[in-house]
Amino acid sequence: MLFMNEVWFNIKRETILIIFQKKKISMKKFSLKGIFITTVIVVSFLLVIGLSIILAILKEQENDVRIINLSGKQQMLSQKIIKLDLLIKQTPDSISTLVEQQELNRTINAFQEGHNALTNGSKIANSTEVLNLLTEISPHLNVIVTNSTQIANRQGLDTASIMTLLTSENTFISLMDKIVTTYEKENKDTIGNIKLIIILIGFVLILTVVLVTLFLILPLITKSNKNKDALLALVEAIGLSNAIVEFDLKGKIINTNKLFAEYLGYTKEELIGRSNAILYDTQYLNSQVLGEVWRKGTQGIF
Numbered sequence: 001m002l003f004m005n006e007v008w009f010n011i012k013r014e015t016i017l018i019i020f021q022k023k024k025i026s027m028k029k030f031s032l033k034g035i036f037i038t039t040v041i042v043v044s045f046l047l048v049i050g051l052s053i054i055l056a057i058l059k060e061q062e063n064d065v066r067i068i069n070l071s072g073k074q075q076m077l078s079q080k081i082i083k084l085d086l087l088i089k090q091t092p093d094s095i096s097t098l099v100e101q102q103e104l105n106r107t108i109n110a111f112q113e114g115h116n117a118l119t120n121g122s123k124i125a126n127s128t129e130v131l132n133l134l135t136e137i138s139p140h141l142n143v144i145v146t147n148s149t150q151i152a153n154r155q156g157l158d159t160a161s162i163m164t165l166l167t168s169e170n171t172f173i174s175l176m177d178k179i180v181t182t183y184e185k186e187n188k189d190t191i192g193n194i195k196l197i198i199i200l201i202g203f204v205l206i207l208t209v210v211l212v213t214l215f216l217i218l219p220l221i222t223k224s225n226k227n228k229d230a231l232l233a234l235v236e237a238i239g240l241s242n243a244i245v246e247f248d249l250k251g252k253i254i255n256t257n258k259l260f261a262e263y264l265g266y267t268k269e270e271l272i273g274r275s276n277a278i279l280y281d282t283q284y285l286n287s288q289v290l291g292e293v294w295r296k297g298t299q300g301i302f
Helices: 033-090 097-120 128-152 159-241 258-264 288-298
Strands: 015-020 243-248 253-256
Touching: 033 097, 033 128, 033 159, 097 128, 128 159, 243 258
Parallel strands: none
Antiparallel strands: 015 243, 243 253
16 A cells, blocks of 8 residues: 655646655746736836826816917907997997997906906916017007097097007907917917827837836746746656656546556556545545645645
8 A cells, every 4th residue: 555755736627636756846936927017007107197297288288278269259359349439439329329338348348357367367378479479469459448448438539549449459450360370389289299298108108018028028938938848847757757646636536647557556547537545554544644635635735
């Protein structure tokens, strides 16, 4: 009968492989789990940084759209002011004049508020070009506001003042067109920067994955394959010089090598399917030692 001095249990697909040997075999496990987690963390970190930058730029983009709309509104308000000026000037004693005067005052206020928002708004970071245009446009805006306020308050203007008002309004619209065009160009440049950042982030992510694959994952896979080949060679060598038997978790023999079968005086075919009880004498079969060995083996404890 056989007694096991040293046993190597390998739980795989609900089987137990027992190798009778004189020396224990030490195996080093190689896993890609750590590299995979590290790669995921690095890629996620780069994504978070990239998305944060893009979101910040998009927020500025929303502000740019609001500024462009505000600039366009200023053009519309200047035209509305001149229209109301001319209506009030032509019909100073009309019953509807009071309503038009009230509307003119409201429009003038909105006109001034819009200009203040463009020049002094806390959320507007104007470029030097836009600031210069706003500085150039301010005197014309002041002429429109001053003369229109006089008309709204029923203070008459002479023909020369009216002509000055109309000239200032034309100049204001022309300069505001330049401001709108400048804002649109800057907005287009911002969109171009966003596209560039997205491309750059994509490139960095791809480069990171490629580098991790080339310098970390592939070398580990290569090393793992080498160890696997070495292990297979070792198992093959063990099979030639050691008696090997494989059980399922119920103790039934499901595989063995020729050396083990010959050691017991059986053929391999005769052993497969039989109980492991044929390996032990009655005293050892019923002992606590064997029970403990099987208990640990089935739990993967070596």
